[in-house]
Amino acid sequence: MAERRTIEVGALARVEGEGALHVAIEDGAVAELRLDIYEPPRFFEAFLRGRSVTELPDLVARICGICPVAYQMSTVHALESAFQVEVHPQVRALRRLYYAGEWLESHLLHMMFLAAPDYLGLDDGIAVARDHRAEVERALRLRALGNRILVLLGGRPVNPVGVCIGGFHRAPSRQELADLGDELRRARGEAEALLHWFRGLPVPVRPQPLELVALRHADEYPMNEGRVVSSDGLDAVAHEFDQAFEEHQVPHSTALHSRIRGRGAYLVGPLARVWLNRERLSPTARAALDSLGSRFAQPDPAASVFARGIEVLEAIDEAIRVIDAYEPPPPPPGWSPRAATGHGATEAPRGLLYISVTSDARGEVEEIRIVPPTAQNQACIEQDLRGLVPTVLDRPHDETRRACESAIRDYDPCISCSVHFLDLTVERRSPCGCG
Amino acid sequence: MRVRVIGVGTPHGDDAAGLALAARLQAAGLPEGVRVVSCQRPGVDLPDVLAGADAAVLVDAMRSGRAPGSVARLAPDALPLLRSVSSHGLGVANGLALAEALGRRPRRLALVGIEGVGGEGDALSPEVRGALDVAAVLVRSLVDELLADAASGRD
Structure with a gap:
């Protein structure tokens, strides 16, 4: 008689939003596995219709408390492409600085407070702070630099309001940026030391075949611009997104699942970016990657924490580069709305964020589509767990559950973006009652 | 004696109560050594x-079931009442x-909650807006208390 057991994680901690994991095991094999996302739908795409395009950068910033910059960036790129607005090179550079600020904040939050407790067997970031005070203080100092960049360009850390079509409402002075540049230079060594500390932790190893998707730019590490490419040969531009990918609904998630047409699940995020853009990393970041060689020999979602650490270095170097070459740009150019559709794809901390906006001739939003990174990664997370579960079933129940939760956190899911996240139920059903 | 007055919140309706109070106290000015x-x-x-x-007064919106606009000094165990929408x-x-x-939590720490009701967009509700004067007076008195305790060497 078949043995059936179920693993349930009712509410996943240390992820953003509300979700759960349900796994049913039959005869030692995974019979059913669902990443349940029950975050209520947020209807952003519906209630943004009819709003003025000029309001969009502020409105989309409210989709996420962690990655508002990403929503602002994909949106203004879509609108600028729809209205054929030329962006000044210094604005383009400032946007990279702005994005670097968000990467620093988001990556350091995840590495130290969401992921590190898993590697250390601790309950939360507070316990990590008690046992590893110097490292936590270091992460907080680095993160504060990201925060300063966000406030400088966005006006405030939560729901920033500094972005407009064509640029920023206020461009910082050279002096404001110069002070920051000096601090960033001093921070580089701290970021290297932090990554070194993570290398010494027992980070799981889970290599697997994965199709990785990220932007790739001719000569820059991707943030705002580039072609959408994959490790299996996909090569498209933003407006071809729908030809390359398809979204579909699954009953257990209020966020749409994504797949590459004709293939299947794919991974977006820091691991995919590092993987597909190694040669575009700054020398410091590249050296860090090289020193982690074996962790990047095969795609491994568990190595995402190292990819984040590498991108912390990349963000610091990029911020310094922008600041050193900075001249305040002229005010944003004038533009006129027209009936058109524009597409924007930029690299949120958690991966590719695609937005398309259709405006009418008066500049009112007719339609907006938002495809966030966590929604795109859902199928990949489920696929990863299907491989992981059989390898951890022989452990005590709590450890099995913890391994599943930790694997999910490798993706740093942001469920409130994807709609929010996680309850894990691991049910082990068996007729003999032993489960 | 270094005293911090910390207005906590986000720019969303009544959750901005702490931020609004901080702005008001900043404009009004506080004694030497007190930073908002x-x-x-x-x-x-x-x-x-x-x-x-060395000491701090922390002000945030709360959800405690009190009447909207109520201002209260909270005991440390009432922390969960401070509205966390983070x-x-x-x-x-x-x-x-x-x-x-x-090792950065000051020995002397006072918590002040302002009961929120919602508010629309970025604006505070009339109840919370109307409570800011009372809250400012309470925070000033707590600051004075902290300074007096320090001057007299009391804990």
């Missing part, structure tokens, strides 16, 4: 905001625990 700061991400930023402070569950309680783990 605002904190929009308390879960992670409180350790930085508290660094070097992502990843990183609210004031988390931020204070983190500050404590890092």
Whole structure:
């Protein structure tokens, strides 16, 4: 008689939003596995219709408390492409600085407070702070630099309001940026030391075949611009997104699942970016990657924490580069709305964020589509767990559950973006009652 | 004696109560050694905001069941009442625990809650707006109390 057991994680901690994991095991094999996302739908795409395009950068910033910059960036790129607005090179550079600020904040939050407790067997970031005070203080100092960049360009850390079509409402002075540049230079060594500390932790190893998707730019590490490419040969531009990918609904998630047409699940995020853009990393970041060689020999979602650490270095170097070459740009150019559709794809901390906006001739939003990174990664997370579960079933129940939760956190899911996240139920059903 | 007055909140309706109060206190001016700061991400930023402070008064919107616009000094165990709408569950309680783990939680700490009701968009509700004067008076008296305690060497 078949043995059936179920693993349930009712509410996943240390992820953003509300979700759960349900796994049913039959005869030692995974019979059913669902990443349940029950975050209520947020209807952003519906209630943004009819709003003025000029309001969009502020409105989309409210989709996420962690990655508002990403929503602002994909949106203004879509609108600028729809209205054929030329962006000044210094604005383009400032946007990279702005994005670097968000990467620093988001990556350091995840590495130290969401992921590190898993590697250390601790309950939360507070316990990590008690046992590893110097490292936590270091992460907080680095993160504060990201925060300063966000406030400088966005006006405030939560729901920033500094972005407009064509640029920023206020461009910082050279002096404001110069002070920051000096601090960033001093921070580089701290970021290297932090990554070194993570290398010494027992980070799981889970290599697997994965199709990785990220932007790739001719000569820059991707943030705002580039072609959408994959490790299996996909090569498209933003407006071809729908030809390359398809979204579909699954009953257990209020966020749409994504797949590459004709293939299947794919991974977006820091691991995919590092993987597909190694040669575009700054020398410091590249050296860090090289020193982690074996962790990047095969795609491994568990190595995402190292990819984040590498991108912390990349963000610091990029911020310094922008600041050193900075001249305040002229005010944003004038533009006129027209009936058109524009597409924007930029690299949120958690991966590719695609937005398309259709405006009418008066500049009112007719339609907006938002495809966030966590929604795109859902199928990949489920696929990863299907491989992981059989390898951890022989452990005590709590450890099995913890391994599943930790694997999910490798993706740093942001469920409130994807709609929010996680309850894990691991049910082990068996007729003999032993489960 | 270095005293911090910390207005906690986000720019969303009544959740901005602490930020609004901080702005008001800043404009009014406070005694020497007292610094007013605002904190929009308390879960992670409180350790930085508290660094070097000997004492602090922390003001945030709360959801306690009191009448909208009520202003109350809260006991430390009432922390969960401070409205946490932060992502990843990183609210004031988390931020204070983190500050404590890092040795940055001041020995003298007073908590003030302002009962929220909602508010629309970026605007405070009339109840919370109307409560800011009372809250400012309470915070001033707590600051004076902290300064007097320090002057007399009391804990």
